[in-house]
Amino acid sequence: MKWSWHIVTISGIPVYLHGTFLLLMLFLVVQELASGASVASAVASLLFLLAIFATVVAHEFGHALTARRYGIRTRDVTLYPIGGLARLERIPEVPRQELWVALAGPAVNLAIAAIMFVVVGAWSIEELPASLEAGGSPWMRFIAVNLWLALFNLIPAFPMDGGRALRALLAERFEYVRATEIAASLGQGVALLFGFIGLFTNPFLVFIALFVWMGATAEASTVSLRTALAGIPVGRAMITDFRTLESTDTLRHAAELVLAGSQHDFPVLGGGRVAGILARDAMVRAIAERGLDSPVGEAMATRFETADVREMLEQAFARLQACECPVLPVMQDDRLVGLLTSDNVGEFVMIRGALSQQGGQRGHQAARGA
Numbered sequence: 001m002k003w004s005w006h007i008v009t010i011s012g013i014p015v016y017l018h019g020t021f022l023l024l025m026l027f028l029v030v031q032e033l034a035s036g037a038s039v040a041s042a043v044a045s046l047l048f049l050l051a052i053f054a055t056v057v058a059h060e061f062g063h064a065l066t067a068r069r070y071g072i073r074t075r076d077v078t079l080y081p082i083g084g085l086a087r088l089e090r091i092p093e094v095p096r097q098e099l100w101v102a103l104a105g106p107a108v109n110l111a112i113a114a115i116m117f118v119v120v121g122a123w124s125i126e127e128l129p130a131s132l133e134a135g136g137s138p139w140m141r142f143i144a145v146n147l148w149l150a151l152f153n154l155i156p157a158f159p160m161d162g163g164r165a166l167r168a169l170l171a172e173r174f175e176y177v178r179a180t181e182i183a184a185s186l187g188q189g190v191a192l193l194f195g196f197i198g199l200f201t202n203p204f205l206v207f208i209a210l211f212v213w214m215g216a217t218a219e220a221s222t223v224s225l226r227t228a229l230a231g232i233p234v235g236r237a238m239i240t241d242f243r244t245l246e247s248t249d250t251l252r253h254a255a256e257l258v259l260a261g262s263q264h265d266f267p268v269l270g271g272g273r274v275a276g277i278l279a280r281d282a283m284v285r286a287i288a289e290r291g292l293d294s295p296v297g298e299a300m301a302t303r304f305e306t307a308d309v310r311e312m313l314e315q316a317f318a319r320l321q322a323c324e325c326p327v328l329p330v331m332q333d334d335r336l337v338g339l340l341t342s343d344n345v346g347e348f349v350m351i352r353g354a355l356s357q358q359g360g361q362r363g364h365q366a367a368r369g370a
Contacts, residue, residue: 193209
């Protein structure tokens with residue numbers, strides 16, 4: 001992932017730190033020092049921030065390990081300034097499983113807060129609101145933040161866990177797409193409420209409102225796309241008019257093909273089989289470093305995903321997005337028969353949508369004529 005660095009692997013799941021998180025830590029230290037605080041105080045604030053993000057990692061692993069119980073892998077966990085993100089291999093298909101996976105994260109924060117209550121002997125609930133102030137006890141602040149994280153994530157709006165839990169409950173009664181639409185609409189309503197309140201109180205709420213709105217919209221779009229692709233084999237959507245390269249071809253030849261047509265990424269053949277993929281970005285870098293006369297084989301990626309022509313488009317497209325690769329070679333009995341890209345999948349969905357609208361209009365006109 002761009003701008004992210006691998007920091008540790010826990011239970012087989014890699015954890016990444018996004019570069020913007022480092023900027024947040026730097027901003028915190030500078031702000032503390034600029035306000036006249038001592039270096040020791042700035043370091044203490046930094047350590048407190050790291051402790052909070054350790055609980056964010058635990059929150060995400062609550063999701064990941066619960067998903068593992070249902071046979072769902074987690075690709076990675078990434079830490080951002082606004083929280084963490086666990087990328088599951090897929091969304092649980094059984095609504096009850098999605099409910100438990102969604103609730104597992106907030107449950108971890110509640111468990112941490114409960115354990116800290118016992119450890120530090122803090123039994124007074126009345127202390128918690130004041131503990132969020134900078135002058136409060138670090139232990140009580142830590143408990144209060146964990147309670148706040150749990151409650152915030154339980155708001156019934158995408159992309160928070162509460163939105164996914166709500167979708168899972170609705171999916172027990174409604175079709176999955178309809179359940180997503182209801183949960184997404186509620187999420188957008190919550191975003192508008194946050195934004196309106198934030199305009200008159202705390203500008204940070206406006207930022208949260210934007211985050212919630214975008215998350216709700218993205219979730220609805222993703223589920224609609226998955227539904228549009230369901231039951232369709234890759235062979236119906238793949239590109240069949242494409243060019244290939246040999247590993248011994250020069251980068252000059254590859255550049256000529258890019259300039260001559262609309263294809264940007266090429267399967268590279270070696271011995272009659274697909275030996276690699278030459279992406280446009282890799283080609284440009286190689287030309288800058290090695291020159292036009294270098295062989296394609298030195299610039300191609302030798303680790304790549306493929307799809308089978310009979311595979312369902314939904315699964316192949318999910319793999320295309322997960323691997324962050326520009327193209328999937330489509331194979332049939334070890335022969336290259338097509339290419340699958342995000343662009344041509346999007347075009348396929350648009351054309352199907354247009355045909356569906358045309359069919360609906362004809363049916364409506366026929367009904368009126370009858």
